[in-house]
Structure formats: structure tokens, C-alpha cells
Amino acid sequence: GDSVTQMEGPVTLSEEAFLTINCTYTATGYPSLFWYVQYPGEGLQLLLKATKADDKGSNKGFEATYRKETTSFHLEKGSVQVSDSAVYFCALSDNNLFFGTGTRLTVIP
Amino acid sequence: DSGVTQTPKHLITATGQRVTLRCSPRSGDLSVYWYQQSLDQGLQFLIHYYNGEERAKGNILERFSAQQFPDLHSELNLSSLELGDSALYFCASGTGDRGRETQYFGPGTRLLVL
Numbered sequence: 001g002d003s004v005t006q007m008e009g010p011v012t013l014s015e016e017a018f019l020t021i022n023c024t025y026t027a028t029g030y031p032s033l034f035w036y037v038q039y040p041g042e043g044l045q046l047l048l049k050a051t052k053a054d055d056k057g058s059n060k061g062f063e064a065t066y067r068k069e070t071t072s073f074h075l076e077k078g079s080v081q082v083s084d085s086a087v088y089f090c091a092l093s094d095n096n097l098f099f100g101t102g103t104r105l106t107v108i109p
Numbered sequence: 110d111s112g113v114t115q116t117p118k119h120l121i122t123a124t125g126q127r128v129t130l131r132c133s134p135r136s137g138d139l140s141v142y143w144y145q146q147s148l149d150q151g152l153q154f155l156i157h158y159y160n161g162e163e164r165a166k167g168n169i170l171e172r173f174s175a176q177q178f179p180d181l182h183s184e185l186n187l188s189s190l191e192l193g194d195s196a197l198y199f200c201a202s203g204t205g206d207r208g209r210e211t212q213y214f215g216p217g218t219r220l221l222v223l
Contacts (some may be wrong), residue, residue, distance in 0.1 A: 034211070043111065043199055043214040044152075089152065095207055096165050097142070099152040 002027045006090045006100030013080055013107050021075040021103045023064075023090035031092040033057075033066050033073040038087045038102070047075075047088070080107045112136065113202050113215035121221045127188040130218045134181055134202030140164075141183040142203070142212055143175055147196035158183055159205075190222045 007022040025033065032051045036044040048057030053068035062077045073090060085107050090100040112135035122128055134141050143155040145168075154167035158177035169175075172190075177183040187194060197219050201212035 036214075043113075043216045044201075045111070045214070046211055049211060093210075096154050096157060096167060097201075097212060098154070101151045 002031065002092060002094055002098050004090050004092055004098055004100040007103050008101070009087075010104040010106060013105070015082055015107055015109050016079045017107075019075070019077040019080045019084075019105065021088055021090075021105070023073045023075065023100060025071050025073065025090075025092045027071075027092055027094055029094045031094040033064070034091040034093065034097075035062070035064055035073070035075050036089045036091060036099075038089065040086070044089065080105070082107045082109055111213040111215065113200060113213050115198075115200055115215035115218050117218060118216065119219045119221075121223065122190060123223055124190055124192060126190050126222075127186065128190065128220065130185040130187070130198050130200075130220075132183045132185070132200030132202075132215060134183070134200075135213055138202035138204055138213070139181065140203040140205060140210075140212075141177055141181070142201045143169075143183070143185050144199045144201065145196045146199060146217070147193075150196075152199075155185070164207075187220070192222050195220055195222045 003026045034049045035047040037047045048059040050057040050066035056065045087102045114133045139160045146152045155169040157165040175185045197217045199217045201214045203210045203212045
């Protein structure tokens with residue numbers, strides 16, 4: 001069945017550091033891929049998405065590229081800020097949305 | 110603000126009881142999805158409704174049920190509650206009838222079963 005494997009956290013970085021959160025997926029079809037972010041005490045917000053191979057999703061300095069050959073959708077940001085501290089979820093959608101376990105990111109000043 | 114509303118925000122109840130969680134989708138969205146987020150199980154898809162009809166079921170217990178009304182709001186009913194049902198329950202809405210489109214999440218209902 002469809003599934004998402006996501007880098008386990010927690011991840012702690014200093015402000016302005018480079019961020020990578022790994023995500024790989026297993027799917028029988030051609031899913032859409034998403035990154036959602038959950039700030040403390042809030043619901044999930046869509047961060048970015050890609051709907052087909054080689055698409056790059058980007059938002060707020062974050063980006064991820066849909067790599068069919070490696071079944072990956074790694075999240076990157078060149079310079080993190082304290083305000084990026086949150087839990088990040090990778091997800092795939094074929095008929096339904098399947099989430100990874102989430103990666104907690106803490107950015108320290 | 111995603112435009113999806115959920116009530117109540119918090120709910121505390123006892124084992125064996127029954128509760129109803131309510132979700133109003135974004136204006137124009139026909140799909141409502143329910144999810145459970147717990148520490149040990151992560152974020153799990155429960156059920157999907159599109160324009161009043163059930164479209165897909167995930168890991169939803171038989172003690173749980175849901176429905177979507179003509180005005181498109183949805184309710185998730187949890188009965189014979191157990192301690193392990195304590196979790197955050199999210200609903201999300203979307204425009205399409207398949208899960209591929211972007212889903213917009215509400216703020217969640219935090220359920221505590223004592």
C-alpha cells in the first residue's frame with residue numbers, strides 16, 4: 001500500500017543554518033506529494049506541493065522536488081529562522097492522504 | 110486561518126461516553142476529511158465524505174461514525190469512549206472528490222477521555 005517514510009526528529013538547528021528533512025514514499029500509482037507544517041497549538045497548514053515527477057514546490061523559502069527515480073520529496077531551506085520551529089509532515093495523496101510521522105524542528109537563535 | 114472551523118476546541122469526557130465533533134468546511138468545498146492525531150499512532154486518516162456521500166474509509170473504528178449534512182458540515186461521532194481515544198481530531202476540506210487535491214485543515218478538537 002501507499003506509505004511515507006520521513007526522517008525522524010527532533011532536529012535542532014541554529015538560525016541561518018541549512019535544513020534538509022528527508023522524505024521517501026511508496027505508491028502504486030502517481031501520487032501528488034505535499035509538505036504540511038504544524039505550528040504549536042495549531043492545525044496543519046499546506047507548505048508546498050508537487051503533482052508530478054520533476055515538479056518543484058516552493059513557499060516561504062522552502063522547496064522540495066518530486067523525484068520519481070528515487071521516490072523522494074526532501075524538504076530544504078537555505079537559511080532557517082526561529083519562526084520556522086514547527087513539526088513538518090510529508091504526505092502523499094493518491095486517493096487519500098497518507099502522512100509521515102512528522103519531524104519536529106527547533107531553531108535556536 | 111484556513112477557513113475550516115471545528116467545534117468544540119477542547120472536550121473532556123469519561124470512558125464509555127459518546128461525543129460529537131463538528132466541522133464546517135471552507136466555503137465552496139464539497140469534501141470533508143477526518144483525521145486522528147495521537148502520540149503513538151501519528152496522523153491517521155479516518156474517513157472522507159464528498160457532497161454528503163461517504164467516499165473512503167481509513168483506520169476508523171466501528172465505535173466511530175461520521176456524516177455530512179446537506180449544508181456540507183460534518184459530524185464525527187465517537188461512542189463507548191476509551192482512554193486510548195484521547196487525541197487531536199482534525200477535519201480538512203477540499204474541492205474535489207478524490208484525495209489528490211490540497212486539503213485545508215481546521216484547528217482541531219482536542220479530546221481527553223478520563
